[in-house]
Amino acid sequence: MKEIEPINLMNKFSLFEEEWTPKIIGELNNHYLKICKLKNNFVWHSHEKEDELFIVLKGTLLIDFRDSRTVKVEKGEVLIIPKGVEHRPRTNGEIVFNLLIEPKTTLHTGNINHQLTVKKLDWI
Amino acid sequence: MKEIEPINLMNKFSLFEEEWTPKIIGELNNHYLKICKLKNNFVWHSHEKEDELFIVLKGTLLIDFRDSRTVKVEKGEVLIIPKGVEHRPRTNGEIVFNLLIEPKTTLHTGNINHQLTVKKLDWI
Numbered sequence: 001m002k003e004i005e006p007i008n009l010m011n012k013f014s015l016f017e018e019e020w021t022p023k024i025i026g027e028l029n030n031h032y033l034k035i036c037k038l039k040n041n042f043v044w045h046s047h048e049k050e051d052e053l054f055i056v057l058k059g060t061l062l063i064d065f066r067d068s069r070t071v072k073v074e075k076g077e078v079l080i081i082p083k084g085v086e087h088r089p090r091t092n093g094e095i096v097f098n099l100l101i102e103p104k105t106t107l108h109t110g111n112i113n114h115q116l117t118v119k120k121l122d123w124i
Numbered sequence: 125m126k127e128i129e130p131i132n133l134m135n136k137f138s139l140f141e142e143e144w145t146p147k148i149i150g151e152l153n154n155h156y157l158k159i160c161k162l163k164n165n166f167v168w169h170s171h172e173k174e175d176e177l178f179i180v181l182k183g184t185l186l187i188d189f190r191d192s193r194t195v196k197v198e199k200g201e202v203l204i205i206p207k208g209v210e211h212r213p214r215t216n217g218e219i220v221f222n223l224l225i226e227p228k229t230t231l232h233t234g235n236i237n238h239q240l241t242v243k244k245l246d247w248i
Contacts, residue, residue, distance in 0.1 A: 004187075004189070004195060004203065004204070004205060004206070004209070005195065005203075006195060006196070006197045006198070006201040006202065006203050007201060007202040007203070007204075008198075008200060008201050009200050009201065009202060010200055025202070026177075026202065026204045027175075027204075028174075028175035028176070028177055028204050028206075029174055029175050029227065033177070033202065033204070050152075050153055051151075051152035051153050052152070053150075053152055053157070053225075055223075063128075065128070071128060071129065071130060072130070073130045074130070074132075076132060076133050076134055077130040077131060077132050077133065078130065078131045078133060078149070078150065078157065079128065079129075079130050079131070080128070080131075080150045080151075080152050080157070081128060082128070082152075085128070099179075101177075101225050103153065
């Protein structure tokens with residue numbers, strides 16, 4: 001049997017510093033389980049074919065929408081953004097810890113090819 | 125635009141008491157986001173086609189395997205069980221809060237039709 005071991009989320013977050021650079025911590029059902037540190041502004045983007053899930057483990061995540069609404073997602077809260085909805089994740093200067101589960105094919109910047117786009121994600 | 129609102133996990137857990145009865149709190153990409161309260165022993169089962177993800181938000185989850193190994197999953201830890209691997213979730217008498225993301229077709233008891241099997245899950 002393949003080794004089945006628990007993954008400690010905070011331990012994994014302690015292993016890297018880069019912001020807006022998702023790291024893979026597990027895989028299941030053709031999806032990756034990823035963690036990401038978020039700080040300040042990300043890029044406006046949408047995902048054509050995939051709903052996006054944010055699970056906030058530390059800090060307060062802000063998500064701007066094109067109708068001028070901003071949704072605040074606190075630690076212990078989850079936000080699902082339906083496919084096609086343009087949004088901009090950001091934080092108020094603090095570092096936010098985020099847990100994601102995404103199809104293996106998903107790019108975190110969605111429809112945008114940006115300097116922040118990471119095309120080959122690392123496992124940690 | 126469809127309303128996009130944060131989901132507070134602990135608030136959702138406060139809305140029900142039943143153990144081993146997953147509740148749906150969101151949907152994305154043909155998966156459900158679910159929460160479940162776990163206490164004492166569940167049934168031995170495996171999932172033929174789906175890897176299983178446990179995200180422990182409160183308490184300590186124990187998972188028994190047929191090779192006599194027991195894996196302890198603490199609050200803030202995640203465990204992925206590959207498809208086909210028989211396992212029994214249980215707790216040491218305490219209530220454990222678990223977050224799951226599963227294909228819409230998944231039954232929580234996997235290959236087993238048991239009195240604990242819930243075939244029609246409720247949204248909360």
